[in-house]
Amino acid sequence: MTEAAGRERYTISSIHLLCVMYVSIVDVSLMGFQREVVNDAGYDAWMSVLLAGLGVHLLLRLIFGIVSRYEPSNATIVAINNFCFGRAVGSVLNAAFMAFALLGAFLTYRSYLEMCKLWIFPTMNFWPFSLLFLVLLYYAVNGGLQAVAGICFWGLLSSLLFVAPFSMMLIPYLHPVNLMPAFDHSFAEVMRSSKQMAAQYIGFEVLLVAYPLLQHPSSSRKWAHAGVLLSTCMFLWLLLAAFMYFSRGQILHTIWPTLNMISVLEIPLMQRLEYLILSIWLIKILANISLGLWAVCHSAKLAFRAKPRIVLVVCLLLFAVLQGAIKDLNDIQPIRTLYNQVGLWFLYAFIPLLFVLTWLRRRKRISPLKYT
């Protein structure tokens, strides 16, 4: 087999970066982010969605600016950390990054289980189901980035085929006048709400791990931006729909406004569509968790020469143990707050720092990664 064909077995084409970006950004929070952003900016929060989206586009530019200064085959956060901070500090930072990505995957996993439990099976023991889910996660991540990106593709497809059209059916139930009066909040309030919103976007930093495995790294920018744009559109639409559907008082007391909205819909032979949506959402969630786990395993391989398969098994066992420690939504919330805080620091402080450091030490080559 030629070298090109050998490399092709592990890489993904840049068009799939769209799916990867969308899936990494849109996770369980799509069902309930409306409540979090409405606290500060009220019904002007649509501005914060746009602002946060804009911020992510800028960050993407920064990320591409960082990675394009390294050898394409070695432009991962692991190598960049080691390069910018030296081996010792770099290793600590890499371990921190892995822990952060693992925490993100775990939060998504646990939140989805909690959602299924509360909404569909309030009295059921979820242990057997979650174990089979973990097996599925193993099977997906074990296929490498190609398999994970494939699941991302199916996840995006399921969103576009089900979530988007069903939410369009809400249009007759909406009251656009809810949005009035617009521009009613101060800049500071909108910014605080934007900070809440920016946290919903955490996850796209997986690009920093996947970048060398893109078939054409240079032509992938537009797809990454398209993915972010698509997620911004999705967030914006569901936010506006929720604002026009619920009154402000109601939305503050609704945990998952998206699910509540969809539950009024009816199609021939079926009502309570949120059962369908929540079930189909599993594919999307599977993609999101797999992506996080893959990032952890791949970084572990690059940073500590660990065997990714063993890291994966350890991560999944950790999931199985930790999921029992969390009893309900109230236990998830503080962890999520912490995760969001760390994530925002990582995205809006650490990545610009990396950019500056790379810029200072530019044009120094690091040895390329071998595809073996």
Add this chain to the structure above:
Amino acid sequence: MVHTEANDLASLIGLAKRSSDFVTSELAFSGAPLSISYFKTLIDNKLLREHLLDPLQTRAPEPASSDLEAIVRMLPIDGIEITADVHVIQTKLFKGHVLLRSNQRGDACALIPLDSRQGVRQSNITESEFSVVGTNVGFIEDLETNIHLIRSQLNVPNLVVKEVAIGSMSRSRVAVLYLDNVANEDHVSNMLHRLEGVDFDVLFDTSQLDQIISDNSMSPFPLFTTTERRDRVIFALLMGQVAVASEGSAYFLVGPSTLFDFFLSSEDYLLPWTLASFFRIIRVVGVVYSVFASALYVAITTYHYEVVPKDLLNPLIFSRNNIPISPIMEVLFLEITVELLREAGARLPKRIGQTIGVVGGIILGQAAVEAALTSNILIIVVSLSALASFVTPIYKMSNTIRFIRFPIILLAALWGGPGMLLGCGFLLVHITRLRSLGSPYTAPFYPLGPKELKDSLVRSSYQALNERPGYLKPKSRLRYKPKPVKRESILDKE
């Protein structure tokens, strides 16, 4: 090795002589004694007389032509090999060659191919892949005829046929066919490499090769298309796929295949593209329905009564309220009945098969409802999904579809909707990870090829199909120059 290899010619003849159909006869020919040996069951008597005995007897023998080369030159047949290699002799003797020996010259023998074509059917109308529109030219159990069928439509020197012998006992000839200006070399060498590595005793059918050389032998999905239709194989060759045929099998193996290849029918290319696209979508929808319908019934009746609108809830409750068993038992009972009907129908002669269909399908179904073992609605769901599972043009895929429903039904019984989607997740991860001859199985969806989508879920017009699919990595993308489209409005011209 389970069979015996003779070490020298004498022991080979000794081994063969134990069988009553082995014939050795001495011929007096220009003074030099010749002997011929053959299995009379393997060779054609008419050919033996015409090509060997008559020339030897009628032609005036040249003086001093007792050596084999001179005799062989006299014979009106080609493909004769003169060798002293006992392994070659053994192989060819059992493939229908006649052994011609001159008693003066040691172990050297002439091997004259006179194998008979008995036991090969004459009709080559397709039997399991039928189409209403277009020809139904299929293959038969003879390799030469099959390759002739291909070559007669691809009249170019680019059609390359390479042979491999597979099977330690059957030594079946397996032919690999490809267009050398189209097919990717990696695929060809990969296929040849895999076939050469096969160790097996008797090759009954090409379908066996499918499993032996497949990329993932644990998968229920067929990774290579097997077809008995000539147009399908030729179309595959044109697209840049590699075809494999084997001796004694009426089926060709085509790879690398994608999941979607199993949903294509050759009729799609004969009907107008709008109709063809419609039928393709119907097929895909049918298969998706078939996989999930029974599971959805189980999930809804076991856990999610809320999702049924109240107009439908009444008939559902009405049809289920007398039934003493749980939905999962009810579904399994009916599904297994359908499987039994299918299995019995497939093994029985045609006429009895139809009777079984009537008895099983109509009487049993009716009786099951009247005895309150199953609900009316379920009968509709199950029989419709049985019907829908057979819409794929390749039968192997129908079997896979029928099989993968059961785990999903069980998961639906365990955890309702999320359980079903968990099964669906396993299915999606599985097909995403599958590869056929090293190329992705889910192309052109994943990896997404926007250009290839023109001939996937829909079949676009021939103006748009002038390029070969990129996921097959053909050497040249262009198939033909499309006719330029003239879009002129009558309104403008008036």
